[in-house]
Amino acid sequence: MNLGESLNMAVKTLTANKLRSALTMLGIIIGNASVITMVGVGQGAQRYASEQFESLGPNVLFIIPGSEEARNRTIDLPRTLTLEDAQAIASQVPTVTGVAPQLQTQQRIVYRNRNTNALVLGTTPEFTVVRDFAVERGRFFSALDVQRANRVVALGSDLAKSLFGSQDPLGQEIRIKNISFQVIGVMEPKGAFLGNNQDDVAYIPITTMSSRITGNTSPYGTEVSFISVMARDEASINAAQFQIRNLLRLRHKVTDVDDFAVRSQKDALEIVGNVTNALTLMLAAIAGISLFVGGIGIMNIMLVSVRERTQEIGLRKAIGASQQDILVQFMIEAVILAAIGGIVGTAIGIGGVTLVSAVTPLKAGVSPTAVALAVCVSGGIGLFFGVVPARQAAKLDPIVALRSA
Amino acid sequence: MQTIIRLEHISKVYGSGNTEVWALHDVSLTVNAGEYCAIMGPSGSGKSTAMNIIGCLDRPTEGSYYLDGMDVARLGDNELAQIRNRKIGFVFQQFHLLPQLSAIENVMLPMIYAGIPHKERQERAAEALTRVGLANRLNNRPNQLSGGQQQRVAIARAIVNRPVLLLADEPTGALDSHTTQEVLDIFRELNASGITVVMVTHEPEVARQTKRIVWFRDGQVIHDHLAPTNLGQMTLVPS
Numbered sequence: 001m002n003l004g005e006s007l008n009m010a011v012k013t014l015t016a017n018k019l020r021s022a023l024t025m026l027g028i029i030i031g032n033a034s035v036i037t038m039v040g041v042g043q044g045a046q047r048y049a050s051e052q053f054e055s056l057g058p059n060v061l062f063i064i065p066g067s068e069e070a071r072n073r074t075i076d077l078p079r080t081l082t083l084e085d086a087q088a089i090a091s092q093v094p095t096v097t098g099v100a101p102q103l104q105t106q107q108r109i110v111y112r113n114r115n116t117n118a119l120v121l122g123t124t125p126e127f128t129v130v131r132d133f134a135v136e137r138g139r140f141f142s143a144l145d146v147q148r149a150n151r152v153v154a155l156g157s158d159l160a161k162s163l164f165g166s167q168d169p170l171g172q173e174i175r176i177k178n179i180s181f182q183v184i185g186v187m188e189p190k191g192a193f194l195g196n197n198q199d200d201v202a203y204i205p206i207t208t209m210s211s212r213i214t215g216n217t218s219p220y221g222t223e224v225s226f227i228s229v230m231a232r233d234e235a236s237i238n239a240a241q242f243q244i245r246n247l248l249r250l251r252h253k254v255t256d257v258d259d260f261a262v263r264s265q266k267d268a269l270e271i272v273g274n275v276t277n278a279l280t281l282m283l284a285a286i287a288g289i290s291l292f293v294g295g296i297g298i299m300n301i302m303l304v305s306v307r308e309r310t311q312e313i314g315l316r317k318a319i320g321a322s323q324q325d326i327l328v329q330f331m332i333e334a335v336i337l338a339a340i341g342g343i344v345g346t347a348i349g350i351g352g353v354t355l356v357s358a359v360t361p362l363k364a365g366v367s368p369t370a371v372a373l374a375v376c377v378s379g380g381i382g383l384f385f386g387v388v389p390a391r392q393a394a395k396l397d398p399i400v401a402l403r404s405a
Numbered sequence: 406m407q408t409i410i411r412l413e414h415i416s417k418v419y420g421s422g423n424t425e426v427w428a429l430h431d432v433s434l435t436v437n438a439g440e441y442c443a444i445m446g447p448s449g450s451g452k453s454t455a456m457n458i459i460g461c462l463d464r465p466t467e468g469s470y471y472l473d474g475m476d477v478a479r480l481g482d483n484e485l486a487q488i489r490n491r492k493i494g495f496v497f498q499q500f501h502l503l504p505q506l507s508a509i510e511n512v513m514l515p516m517i518y519a520g521i522p523h524k525e526r527q528e529r530a531a532e533a534l535t536r537v538g539l540a541n542r543l544n545n546r547p548n549q550l551s552g553g554q555q556q557r558v559a560i561a562r563a564i565v566n567r568p569v570l571l572l573a574d575e576p577t578g579a580l581d582s583h584t585t586q587e588v589l590d591i592f593r594e595l596n597a598s599g600i601t602v603v604m605v606t607h608e609p610e611v612a613r614q615t616k617r618i619v620w621f622r623d624g625q626v627i628h629d630h631l632a633p634t635n636l637g638q639m640t641l642v643p644s
Contacts, residue, residue, distance in 0.1 A: 005517050016505035315501040318462060319562070320490020320518040322483045399462050402497065 003332075006325075010332040024301045025341035027294025028378050032345025033352060034287035035374045036366065040353035042280025044364030049272040051363075052193055053265050057132060058234045061241060062263045063089075063227040063248070080259045082221035083206060085251060086124075089229060092247055095240040098230035100127040103209050103223070109202060110175040111163040118159050119201045120176055122209020130230040133198075138170045138185030141205050149207035154185035158199035176202060179212050220252075237264050284370075291374070294341065295381035302334050302389035306396075313393050314401025327394040334386025335379060342378030346371055408474070409570055409601045410436035410459055415468035417454050417624075428454040429465070430624040436603060438569070441596040443612035443632070444605045446621030453574075455621065456605050460493055460572045461485045473569045490518050494563030498575035500555045502547040502562075508534060509543040512562045519566055533561035537591055553584030560591055564600065571595060573604040577611055589614050 014021045065081035086101035103122040108115060127133065128140050141152050153174065160169050160183075169183045181204065190198040204213075210222045231240040241262050248260055263271075306313070313326055321329075350366050357364040417429040429451045436442055446452040457463035458470060461477055462485075470478040473492055480488065489495075494515075502511045512530040521529070534543055537557040547555050556576060563571055573592070577585040589611065596602045596616075604615065612618050613632055620628035 002520075009517075012505055311499075311501060312503055315497075315503070316514070316518075317486065318460070318489060318495050318501075319515040320486050320566075322486045322518075324483070325518060399457050402501065 003328075006328050006332050007336075009329060010336055014333060014336060020301065021337060024298055024337050025344065027297035028291065028338050028341025028381070029294075029345040029348065031287065031291030031294040032342050032374045032378055033348035034290055035284060035377075036346055036349025036370050037352035037356065037364075038283035038287045039280055039367055039370040040349070040364040041356055041362060042276060042283050043367055044353075044357060044360075044362035045279065046273065046276035047365070048362050049276060050269055053268045053272060055193075056265055057230075058265055059231040059237055060130060060265055061229040061231060061237065061244065062268070063229065063244065064261050064263065065224075065226065065259065066261075067257045067259050080220055080252060081224050081227060083210070083224055084221040085248060086224065086227050088247060088251060089227070089244055090126075093240060093243045095232050095236040095243060096229050097232050098126040098130045100124055100130040100228040100230075101206055101224040101226075102127070102228060103206055103214060103225050105214060107177050107202075107213065109159070109163065110178075111169075111172065114163050116159070116162050118156075119196075120204060120209065120213060121201050122204050122206035122213070124206055126230075127203070127228070130228045133190055134188050135185045136188040138183070140185055140187075140203070146205040146207050149211050150205060151179065151181045151208055151212070152184045152204065153181040154187055154203040155183055156187050156197075156199040156201040156203070157189045158197060159202060160186045162200075174202075176204070177213050237266075288377075291377060291381065294378075295338070295385040298334055298337050298382060299385035299388060301337075302330060302386060303392070305333070306330065306389045306393045309393075310396065310401045310404045313396050314398045314404070317396070317398035318402060323394040326396075327390045330390035330393045331383065331386045334390065335382035338378045338382025338386075339375075342375045345378070346374060349374070407438040408435055409438050409440075409472070410434065410603070411469075411471040412455075412459070413469045413471075415455075415458060415465045415470060417451075417458065417463070418466045427624050429458070431468075432624070432626055433468075434619065434626060434629075436601060438601055439596070439599060441592070441602045441616040442604070443615040443618045444603065444621060445607065445609075445612050445618055447607075449623075450621040451624040452605050452621040454624075456572065456574055456603075459570075459603060460495060461488045486518075490515060491566060492569050494560075494566065494568040494571045496556070496559050496563050496571065496573040496576045498578040500547070500552075500559045500579070502555055502558055504547050507544045507546055508539060508550065508558045508561075511547070511558055512565050515562060515566045529565055530561070533565040534558065536564070537561045551584070552580055553587050556580060556584070556588050557591060560588070560595075564595060569601060571600050571602045573602065575606055576604060577606065577608065585611065 063081060083101050086099050089096055090099040100123050104119055106117060107120045109118050124146055125140055125143055128135070135154060136157065138154070140154050141150065145152050153176070155163070155169060163169065163174060164172070169186060172183050173180045174183060175181070187199070187203070192198065206224065229240065229244065231237050241264060244262050245258070249258065252259055316326060353364045353366050356362060412432055412434040415429055415432045416427065419426045419428055432455060444452045444455065454463070458465050461472065465478055468478065469476060472488065477485065477488055503514070509527070509530045512533055513526045516526040516529065531543060534540060537560050539554060539557055539561065542550060542554060547558070550558065577588055580588060592602055592604070593614065606612050615632050618630060618632050619626055
C-alpha cells in the first residue's frame with residue numbers, strides 16, 4: 001500500500017470523528033502556540049534591553065562599585081567609588097573625553113502646594129555629553145556650579161510638567177529634601193532607560209548632592225553611585241577600560257580582588273543577553289512541557305482508538321493488510337493530528353506574538369527557528385507518541401480482533 | 406480435478422503441559438475446485454479452529470496445509486497476509502464493513518492492499534457490487550443499508566480480488582430467513598460460476614443448500630458426505 005492511500009485513509013478516519021480529532025489536536029495547538037509566543041516574547045525582551053544599551057553609544061563605559069562577589073550577593077555595596085576617582089580618571093586617562101560621576105537617591109520634591117517623589121541625580125556638566133542629553137530650555141549647571149555646590153537644578157521634562165504644569169519653571173524655587181533649589185533648565189525628553197523614566201529626574205551638581213542631600217562622605221572621599229565615562233572613540237574602548245582599571249587599582253590599593261568593575265556597552269549587552277537567554281530558555285521549557293503533554297494526549301486518544309477499532313484492524317488484516325500496513329496507518333493518523341495541531345498552533349502563536357508587540361514595548365518577533373523547531377517537534381511528537389499505539393494495533397491477532405465484540 | 410484445500414494430519418494445540426488443549430486432532434480434508442462445502446459441528450468441535458487455519462489466519466501445530474497447491478502451514482505473518490489478500494475471500498457473521506466508508510470504498514479495500522491502481526479498483530468494485538445486486542447502492546454508507554445488503558457488500562468485497570476460495574463464517578447468523586435465502590442464492594450463483602465456497606454454519610437448513618457437509622466433533626472430522634436434498638434425512642446423521 002502506498003503513502004497516498006494511507007494518507008487518504010487516515011484523513012477519512014480522522015474526519016469521521018471531527019470533534020475528537022479537534023480536541024486531540026488542542027493539546028498540540030496550545031503547546032505550539034505557547035512555544036512560539038514565549039520564545040517571541042523572550043527574544044523581544046532581549047531586543048528591547050539590547051536597544052536600550054545600544055542607545056548609550058558604543059564608546060560609553062560604566063564604573064560600578066563593589067567586588068564581583070559582593071554584587072552577586074546583592075549585599076550593601078561598600079561605597080569605595082568616589083568623586084576624586086572620577087576627577088583622577090578625567091585628568092590622568094588620556095583615552096577618556098568625558099567623565100560623569102553620578103550619585104542618586106529618591107527624594108521628595110516640592111513646588112508650592114505640589115509635591116512628588118522623584119529621583120535626584122547629582123552629576124557634573126559632562127553628564128550631558130556622556131549620555132547625549134541636551135537642555136531644552138535654560139541651561140544645565142556649569143563646572144562653577146559644581147565647584148561652589150550651588151543649589152541649582154535642571155528638571156527632566158516629565159518632572160517639570162508634574163510640578164509646574166503649563167507654568168514656566170525657569171527661575172522658580174523648588175524644595176528638595178526641604179532645601180530650596182533654583183530651576184535653571186528643563187531637559188529635552190529622553191524616554192526610559194531600562195524601565196527608568198529619565199524625564200522624571202532632577203539633575204543637580206554632585207557636590208550639592210553629597211553635601212546637602214545625601215550628606216555622607218566615606219573615609220575615601222565623596223562617594224558616588226557610579227561613574228559614566230566616554231572614551232575618545234570606539235577603538236579606544238579597550239585601552240580606556242584597561243587604563244581606568246589600573247588607575248583605580250592603584251588609587252584603591254587593590255592587592256587581590258577589585259572593589260569596582262569597569263563595564264563597556266559590549267559587557268552590558270553580554271549580561272543582558274545571558275539573562276534574557278536564560279529567561280527565553282525557561283519560557284520555552286515551560287511551553288515545551290505543554291507540547292509534551294499534548295503528545296501524551298495524542299497517544300492516549302490513539303490507544304483508545306486502537307481499542308475501539310479492534311474489529312476494523314482484524315478485518316483489515318483478514319483481507320490482506322500486513323503488520324506494516326496497519327502500523328503505517330496508525331502512525332500517519334498520529335502524525336497528521338500532530339502536524340495539523342502544529343500548524344494551527346503556529347498560526348495562533350504568530351498571532352500572540354503580534355499581539356504582544358502591539359500592546360507592550362517588547363518588540364516580540366516571530367523567530368523562524370522557533371517556528372521550525374515547534375513544527376518539527378510536534379511532528380516528532382506525533383511519531384514518538386504514535387509508535388506505541390500503532391505497534392499495539394499492528395501486533396493484534398486478527399482472529400482475536402475479529403471476534404472481539 | 407484441481408485441489409484447492411488439502412489439509413494433511415493437521416493438529417492444533419493451545420497451551421502447554423497440563424493446560425494443553427487439542428482443538429484439532431489429526432484432521433485431513435480435501436476440497437476440490439468448484440466445491441460448495443458446509444462445515445458443521447457443535448461449539449468446541451474445532452470447526453472454528455479449522456476455519457482459521459483454512460483461512461490462513463492461524464497456523465497448525467502439526468501437519469501440512471496446501472492451499473491452491475502451495476504449502477502455507479509454515480509461512481510468516483506477512484506472507485499469510487498476502488495469501489489472504491490474493492487467494493481467499495472472507496465473509497463474516499457481523500459483516501465487518503468499515504462504517505466511515507461507502508459500499509464501493511469498502512469493496513475497494515482489499516484491492517488497496519493488493520496494490521491495484523485506483524481506476525481499476527473502482528471498475529472492479531462496481532462490477533462486484535453489480536454482481537451481488539447492489540449496482541444502485543455504490544455510494545451508500547453501511548448504516549444506510551439493510552443487514553442483507555450489508556452482507557452482500559461484504560460478499561462483493563470477498564470476491565473482488567478474484568480469490569480461489571470463498572470462506573464464510575456463519576454468514577447468515579445475523580440475518581432473518583428471507584435475507585438468509587438472498588445471501589445463499591448469491592453463494593450458489595458464485596459457486597455455479599466456478600468459485601469454491603466453504604461455509605461454517607450451525608443451521609442445518611443453510612447447510613442443506615450446499616453440496617457437501619463436513620461434520621466436526623472433538624477436534625476431528627466425524628462425517629463427510631454429500632448434502633442430502635431434504636432436511637429430515639440430514640438431522641439423523643450425526644449421533
